[in-house]
Amino acid sequence: GSDDTTKGSADRTLTVLAASSLTGTFTQLAQTFEQRNAGVHVKLVFDSSATLAQQTIEHAPGDVLATADQKTMDDAKTGGGVDGDPKQFATNVLTLAVPSGNPAHIATLKDLDKDGVDYLTCVTTAPCGAAAQKLLAGNGIMRKPVSEEVDVKAVLAKVVAGEADAGLVYATDVTASQGKVTGLEVPGAADSPNTYWVAVAANAKDDALAAQWIDFLTGGEGKAVLEAAGFGTAG
Amino acid sequence: MGRPVSRGLAVTVDLPRLRAEVRVRPGSTVAVVGPNGAGKTTLVEAAAGTAPGRTSYDGEDWSGLPPYRRSVGMVFQEHLLFPHLDARDNVAFGLQARGVRRHGARRTAERWLSRIGLPDVARQRPAALSGGQAQRVALARALATQPRVLLLDEPFAALDVAAGAQLRLLLAAHLRDFEGVTLLVTHDAIDARALADEVVVLEHGTVAQVGTPAEIAEAPATAHAARLLGLNVLAAEEVVVPGHAPPGTLVTFAPSAVTLTVDEPAGSARNRWQGVVHTAVERDGIVRVHLRGAHDLYADVTPAAVDDLGLEPGRAAWASVKATEVTVLADGPT
Amino acid sequence: MGRPVSRGLAVTVDLPRLRAEVRVRPGSTVAVVGPNGAGKTTLVEAAAGTAPGRTSYDGEDWSGLPPYRRSVGMVFQEHLLFPHLDARDNVAFGLQARGVRRHGARRTAERWLSRIGLPDVARQRPAALSGGQAQRVALARALATQPRVLLLDEPFAALDVAAGAQLRLLLAAHLRDFEGVTLLVTHDAIDARALADEVVVLEHGTVAQVGTPAEIAEAPATAHAARLLGLNVLAAEEVVVPGHAPPGTLVTFAPSAVTLTVDEPAGSARNRWQGVVHTAVERDGIVRVHLRGAHDLYADVTPAAVDDLGLEPGRAAWASVKATEVTVLADGPT
Amino acid sequence: MVDAPPRLGPPPTRLVLAGAVAAAFLLLPLVALVVAAPWDRLWSIVSADSAREALWLSLWTSTIAAGLCLLAGLPLAWLLARVAFPGRRLVRALVTVPLVLPPVVAGVALLSAFGRTGMIGQPLREAFGTQIPYTTVAVILAHTFVALPFFVLSLEGALRATPLRLESAAATLGATRWTTFRRVTLPLAAPGLAAGLVLAWARSLGEFGATITFAGNYPGTTRTLPLDVYTALQADRDAAVALSLVLLVVCVLVLVTLRERWWGVR
Amino acid sequence: MVDAPPRLGPPPTRLVLAGAVAAAFLLLPLVALVVAAPWDRLWSIVSADSAREALWLSLWTSTIAAGLCLLAGLPLAWLLARVAFPGRRLVRALVTVPLVLPPVVAGVALLSAFGRTGMIGQPLREAFGTQIPYTTVAVILAHTFVALPFFVLSLEGALRATPLRLESAAATLGATRWTTFRRVTLPLAAPGLAAGLVLAWARSLGEFGATITFAGNYPGTTRTLPLDVYTALQADRDAAVALSLVLLVVCVLVLVTLRERWWGVR
Numbered sequence A: 001g002s003d004d005t006t007k008g009s010a011d012r013t014l015t016v017l018a019a020s021s022l023t024g025t026f027t028q029l030a031q032t033f034e035q036r037n038a039g040v041h042v043k044l045v046f047d048s049s050a051t052l053a054q055q056t057i058e059h060a061p062g063d064v065l066a067t068a069d070q071k072t073m074d075d076a077k078t079g080g081g082v083d084g085d086p087k088q089f090a091t092n093v094l095t096l097a098v099p100s101g102n103p104a105h106i107a108t109l110k111d112l113d114k115d116g117v118d119y120l121t122c123v124t125t126a127p128c129g130a131a132a133q134k135l136l137a138g139n140g141i142m143r144k145p146v147s148e149e150v151d152v153k154a155v156l157a158k159v160v161a162g163e164a165d166a167g168l169v170y171a172t173d174v175t176a177s178q179g180k181v182t183g184l185e186v187p188g189a190a191d192s193p194n195t196y197w198v199a200v201a202a203n204a205k206d207d208a209l210a211a212q213w214i215d216f217l218t219g220g221e222g223k224a225v226l227e228a229a230g231f232g233t234a235g
Numbered sequence B, C: 001m002g003r004p005v006s007r008g009l010a011v012t013v014d015l016p017r018l019r020a021e022v023r024v025r026p027g028s029t030v031a032v033v034g035p036n037g038a039g040k041t042t043l044v045e046a047a048a049g050t051a052p053g054r055t056s057y058d059g060e061d062w063s064g065l066p067p068y069r070r071s072v073g074m075v076f077q078e079h080l081l082f083p084h085l086d087a088r089d090n091v092a093f094g095l096q097a098r099g100v101r102r103h104g105a106r107r108t109a110e111r112w113l114s115r116i117g118l119p120d121v122a123r124q125r126p127a128a129l130s131g132g133q134a135q136r137v138a139l140a141r142a143l144a145t146q147p148r149v150l151l152l153d154e155p156f157a158a159l160d161v162a163a164g165a166q167l168r169l170l171l172a173a174h175l176r177d178f179e180g181v182t183l184l185v186t187h188d189a190i191d192a193r194a195l196a197d198e199v200v201v202l203e204h205g206t207v208a209q210v211g212t213p214a215e216i217a218e219a220p221a222t223a224h225a226a227r228l229l230g231l232n233v234l235a236a237e238e239v240v241v242p243g244h245a246p247p248g249t250l251v252t253f254a255p256s257a258v259t260l261t262v263d264e265p266a267g268s269a270r271n272r273w274q275g276v277v278h279t280a281v282e283r284d285g286i287v288r289v290h291l292r293g294a295h296d297l298y299a300d301v302t303p304a305a306v307d308d309l310g311l312e313p314g315r316a317a318w319a320s321v322k323a324t325e326v327t328v329l330a331d332g333p334t
Numbered sequence D, E: 001m002v003d004a005p006p007r008l009g010p011p012p013t014r015l016v017l018a019g020a021v022a023a024a025f026l027l028l029p030l031v032a033l034v035v036a037a038p039w040d041r042l043w044s045i046v047s048a049d050s051a052r053e054a055l056w057l058s059l060w061t062s063t064i065a066a067g068l069c070l071l072a073g074l075p076l077a078w079l080l081a082r083v084a085f086p087g088r089r090l091v092r093a094l095v096t097v098p099l100v101l102p103p104v105v106a107g108v109a110l111l112s113a114f115g116r117t118g119m120i121g122q123p124l125r126e127a128f129g130t131q132i133p134y135t136t137v138a139v140i141l142a143h144t145f146v147a148l149p150f151f152v153l154s155l156e157g158a159l160r161a162t163p164l165r166l167e168s169a170a171a172t173l174g175a176t177r178w179t180t181f182r183r184v185t186l187p188l189a190a191p192g193l194a195a196g197l198v199l200a201w202a203r204s205l206g207e208f209g210a211t212i213t214f215a216g217n218y219p220g221t222t223r224t225l226p227l228d229v230y231t232a233l234q235a236d237r238d239a240a241v242a243l244s245l246v247l248l249v250v251c252v253l254v255l256v257t258l259r260e261r262w263w264g265v266r
């Protein structure tokens, strides 16, 4: 539904519900968007994709939903949380992150099988965990991770802190770490990338502005910011 | 409304540890006496509504009522002052609970504190009061609300002589034109006699005797009642009595009736026992001599007699008592 | 070790509310008497180490020691039984704290409970004890550890006459061959006289008098000491005394020295006052008559005299006392 | 007590040692956190508008939640401690449940009750058109739901320790149960009440899972400081630590100054 | 007490009403949760090996954590309530801090202290080769860290309410402070102790954020039931609700049966 603000364009607010992994890029994009559109204020709400999808179904305030995988976007659509067709706007591939100095001397994914190597993945029910599980099986890694973390940021944090010898994270995370971790390419990762989706929420107050954000996101400027952060925007 | 109403207070307790019924006529005071553990506290708490029991006052049935709907004022044996309130606010509490504004209640409380001789402790909390001071504040607290039923559980226990005398006078003055009723638990014969119109003797959880102080003093039904009045108590078999005393009963005689001599007495006294002086304590110009032998005997003699006979502890002596002085008690040995 | 050692107990308290020093010779008992709030409890608690003060015993300095390193046994004025332990375990507590095994401590505790006449309450918690029972258990608890210093704060306050007599005997027997020392706080002249070798009179936070019971009875230094012994206390100006009594001092005479007559007395008695009989209370064969007039006067007379003179409340009467019976007190009015 | 507390001898070594170990165990991670904090950037992180906004939101919602705990929890604790109603054992156990529910599930439960299609939420919406989730009211409800059990349980323990006999004494003086509650029971339970309030307030201040699930993570209206910490954690872990230090310092400051004054606890 | 409690009149209506509102507020979301549960799939979700394993791990680690709280927190609470050491106010406030730290940050703090590169963890690993994170020990430490403040604060409140004079009496009977603590102070504070233990145990049972951050999330060693719930939540919200119900039921059962028996609380 849409009920437009009567105060005119001077006081328009856009509420974007976005997966937590988009925190950095969306914060940056929101600033640019606000500069481009005088009088527009962008409110960013970050949470896990599943929770946000649920929130749109609950008709939580929000104009745009951006999830970090297809399944949660499908859930939102099925539940009536979003209008129209969701658009894929980015991809992300898993890489193997090792702490600076690489204390366990890990060169390839195979090294995860060495004794005494503590590595981490996301919990298998989360998109990044599911992907990691598939990749590890595909590469014949037998040893289990020492822990399945809540989300990919938790994996990254522990690798950065040296609490683990390696962790499967997204390429964007390696970029974001600003050199605190080194990314090693994982064979087969690029074949099944994680996809990011965006759609207008069913409960949107300002459909036009929401559409404008999606255009901005999928346009050149959006792509540039996403790519700079390590996302893929080809798909 | 149709059913017989009795004026004054009626309390009935029916517990394993106390089965008793006590009535107090309007305007009168009943002293409840009895050995430790007899059930005195249980009885007055039933009247207050803090222990189970049936109570009626002036025909109103109070049994179902909580304490605050009864017009009672109670001095608890353990004082039960509120530790977080100072003495003045403790006394003012009842007035405030009954709707008096704080300022007025405090002024009244201060008057009461003066009346009990403690104007200076108004701002002290119970932890900073001495035992006797706490006891007096508790009495003031109970009196301040001017209840129709006064329940006093050993209100003079921790008092010094002067304060005791002062508060007894205060209470006596209060009771003189008091239209309500008073239940006074005491271990002191003087209190029972000076303040009470009637005495209830509780023993082993039942009422052993009811009567005026004089009646009970004349014919105590139990050893406790006799002892409370300072009498000697012996088994009937061991004493010559006027008339018949069934075996197993107890007899009693006053210490003042006992004559002490150093040699075996020759006169008309038919009961005589030899013993050794255990203690000899003077009180108010009378020496009470405790003679130990086959029995514990008490004799009251003059200081002069003590000097003449040399009744020092350890000295052997004879005690004798005339049969006419001996009373037979109703109950058996306890 | 060079510094003078004194045998027995020495307690010094230096607080705003009590500045006093008390000594107790080995094997002896000192009774501490005084009005409510005089500082008696403060004094014995200082000896126990639960209140500030300096204490030494048999030359050992106990001042820095916590209570458990002192060999004391204390009966607190408020009993302070442990609410979560039954009577037996309360008595056994001190023994167990001093290393006796539970089983043995409980057996000893049971013996003590029998000794104080309460074998049946062993398994009752303090909440289910009557006031007097609690008091007795507290006494047993203090005695059971056989301390060298016994501190008894009004140990007989809530007791019935029989229990009081029994426990006084028990305590007297205990004290007879006791090599430690005892401080006994009491409001009862009989206790002071029967149990104590010496009496300390505390008033207004200082020691007003020290002496044997007889010495103090003969020449009380304060009104309280006099009143405690049952004497009449008046201002010196109002009484003819032998010798000189400075104005502002108090004089005292025994109730037994007072003669009552219905008509104005003619004899040699030089002090005479008219009044109205307020109460007449018999105790142990003696009637104490309270005469109210310009002063409150007490007279002890025989019951026969009461009958002869018709001394009922409300009756006017004369009191007279011979000047030779009057003692001058050292301090001023209180 | 005007006197110094009775000198009962030195505290037992084993208690002092065990207590010190406990204190060290609690303090060590805090010290480590402080040491690891990004001291150079601290001020800029902490003084950001969003952080100030979140802190302020946290403080006032927690305070209101603590107040609600007082209003609603005090009677409940009293009922549990003093009134023998049927089913009391069960109610007492059920009150404990929000403690063991993972906070996120607590949020789900709150949604089931007050959400759009919830048992209360749906009728409410249909009757008045109001919606609770994703508003500041939801934050307060979430805080209260999570903190209330702490308050009730610790207060109930304290109420059980106050002497019943004093309430009897109050009743004989004419005090109704309400007056007795207000003038006797409450003052006597004051230390326990203070402890309970501190527990409830602190638990609210740190609440995360139920809030984000039930109230969402909207800046300005529902993003409390812990949610801001979470958000920061996604991009900049150091910032998250710095923001947590703010919580820590605010909490210590408030407790050291307010509590000791209000409750006279030394 | 052998007698029935004194009959001091009916409980005041306003207290009953407010208490009922509080109880309803706490119970309603639970009822909603139960109603919303996937009853058809419940048994299969709940009886899964992984759920049973997680429940068992949760139960025993929480119980050990509650035990550690007792061992370490009891002395600390006693010191705070009874000994006037310098800095007591500050220590008391600092003890409250783990309450307000968002659990995830608590986990970060624990890592900074006991992690591989932590203040204690690094020397520990270099000296003995032992590592705390990713082990069950870490779960227990995380639980204890989070639950200890609840225990200490609620117990301290209860200790302050017990009469000091009884401790004086114990001392005159020859009891050292330790004996007095054991035989007088502790039994008198029993209701508060029970409340504190329940709080600590329940808080441990529901603990999520600190555990997953510090100890990790691996089935069998560190995946407690709340972590299992979270794991399920990512994929299947209904399963998460079902698993939460297990926590709920276990908690209520344990509290209704054990607590009432052990502590004689009616």
Ligand SMILES: Nc1ncnc2c1ncn2[C@@H]1O[C@H](COP(=O)(O)OP(=O)(O)OP(=O)(O)O)[C@@H](O)[C@H]1O
Residues within 6 Å of the ligand: B017, B034, B035, B036, B037, B038, B039, B040, B041, B042, B043, B077, C121, C124, C127, C128, C129, C130, C131, C132, C133, C158, C160, E001, E002, E003
């Ligand atoms: N709450 C209770 N539960 C069970 N028994 C109790 C309870 N309170 C008192 N008792 C018992 O009931 C008896 C009567 O107690 P009560 O306090 O009425 O005696 P009392 O006459 O007041 O004695 P005292 O002169 O010592 O104060 C005692 O034997 C006592 O042990």
Ligand SMILES: Nc1ncnc2c1ncn2[C@@H]1O[C@H](COP(=O)(O)OP(=O)(O)OP(=O)(O)O)[C@@H](O)[C@H]1O
Residues within 6 Å of the ligand: B121, B124, B127, B128, B129, B130, B131, B132, B133, B158, B160, C017, C034, C035, C036, C037, C038, C039, C040, C041, C042, C043, C077, D001, D002, D003
């Ligand atoms: N903790 C305290 N702090 C301050 N003042 C106190 C404290 N305890 C007692 N007092 C005051 O000190 C005085 C002496 O008290 P104490 O208890 O020693 O008297 P006492 O002689 O034992 O009296 P009683 O015969 O009434 O028991 C009293 O005036 C009392 O108000």
Ligand SMILES: [Mg+2]
Residues within 6 Å of the ligand: B040, B041, B042, B077, B153, C130, C131, C132
């Ligand atoms: Mg009694």
Ligand SMILES: [Mg+2]
Residues within 6 Å of the ligand: B130, B131, B132, C040, C041, C042, C077, C153
């Ligand atoms: Mg005293």
